[in-house]
Amino acid sequence: MRPGDRIFQNLTTGAGVFVVALIGLIGLFLLIQAIPALQANKGSFLTNHGWSTNDPANMSFGILDLLEVTVATSLVALIIAMPVSLGIALFLTQYAPKRLARPFGYVVDLLAAVPSIIFGLWGILVFAPAIEPFSQWINDTFSWFPLLAPGNVAPSVRGTIFTAGIVLAVMILPIITSLSREVFERTPTPHMEGALALGATRWEVIRTTVLPFGKAGYVGASMLGLGRALGETIALAVILLIPQGKNFDWSLFDGGATFASKIAANYSEFNNQISAGAYIAAGLVLFVLTFLVNFAARSVIGKKGD
């Protein structure tokens, strides 16, 4: 091999190795920085609700509340975004006029280009006041149902998981849509033509060919959306109200903090290494969580390709 070739090949391979190593390094460095804080923790990291890290000599923090709020907001977002994305992906691949499918798709992609702090500010300053009568009504009418019971940030019902979940759903729409769309587009034409020849209506064609073919891809895309929702930071930090003294109690009208929004809201505590370590430990849990979700999503999508 010529020397120029050898140098170039090593250079590109090195870049590949660097990316592979990067994921390991992220986990490693977060772990190293988290250990001193975890050792100084007087509470149980996995089962404590409270989070007090102001005094490095007397820290007691646990991730249970963060985990619950993170899961709750992400699930609300996913439950709203999944059917809507499915509809949009079907619209773009099966219903939209051929000439308009591309520009329409571009419109949905634009949602992904809006910076998340703008979504957050819009969510709390514009969207939340606009839907306040609606959320107040739901809260009043269905308060007997535990998930919709009066939460810990009443009475104005704005900075809740309910509001945050809806805004988050809008934010993860484009990623679920674009991947599902890609899969649906690859439905074999003979399958669809066969269904049409048998006299199927448009919806029956979709139900019998497009959906079975694209199911795995759609599930994988939704999991990627879930991964995005778990890690969303600033929009949730702006929207979610953190109540004083009361824990999250599985009502959508509760406030609270997710892993990411908690870290973003308390960056001012990063002035000493031990307190910062507590947040890094929370970040490590978030990293592992998103890693697992993305890992699962990629395996589901990858299986289909082979």
Place this chain on the structure above:
Amino acid sequence: MSATTLEAPATTPAFQQVSMARKVKNGLATTLVWLSFLIAVVPLVWVLYTVVANGIRRIPYSNWWSQDLGNYLSDEVGGGVLHAIIGSLLQGLVCAIIAVPIGMLVAIYLVEYGRGKLAKATTFMVDILSGVPSIVAALFIYALWITTFGLPRSGFAVSLALVLLMIPVVVRSSEEMLRIVPDDLREASYALGVPKWKTIMKIVLPTAMSGIIGGIMMALARVMGETAPLLVLVGYSAYTNWDIFSGEQAALPLLMNNERVTNSMDPGSVGFDRIWGAALTLVLIIAIINLLATVFARLVAPKKK
């Protein structure tokens, strides 16, 4: 020969009779599918309307573009966001200078050299990296740069965190563009005795360049909207700071967050105007970068006969 030959089938074929229930289901599905598209358009239009309608109040004035907020009280009318624009552009530029070569090398590796386990692992890790939350990237740089190396919080630390977020996007888009370069071009070059690395540099890359640049600009526009790394890795300053390696430095998302925390958010107040003015400025910058990407991509595209 019978005289009763039919000129058409006695009964219409089954597939022409669509039962009412099937018709209703089909109609319902069509309605729901159209509706879901509208559901996605509503928030987009609503957000953009909010940004433009509220942001337009301050940005037509020249001092919005030419001054910083250093000499203004937090609730005093006046000043501009020059300091934040400079910070955003500097941090984005430095991030691109680091992320683009790495991302392109990885893409070249995957397309031209990558076989076997390492290539599979690389593809997989690029996917995982693209799912790493921005706050985790920020914490990693904090743990590495600030705690381990003992270096100060700075705009450069922000750039490093943005590098992590930009690399996967650059790899993905460059990879896609390199793969559609026809193999005939590579083979023709090898046949003339051109070494592989020179073929890649002089034939493959220039052919794919227009698409690659488009992808890079999109990635840049995306990381410039990130807020989380700014919170953890650099302090906000109302004064213009050209030094990316030291001191506090503003950026547009950080300015918005700072106004949100320190100022009243009542409509018409100073903080409200500044936030939406900065939001519109950020959206405009992102739009301009995307536009430049399109124009530039056309300019460097290989000439067609």
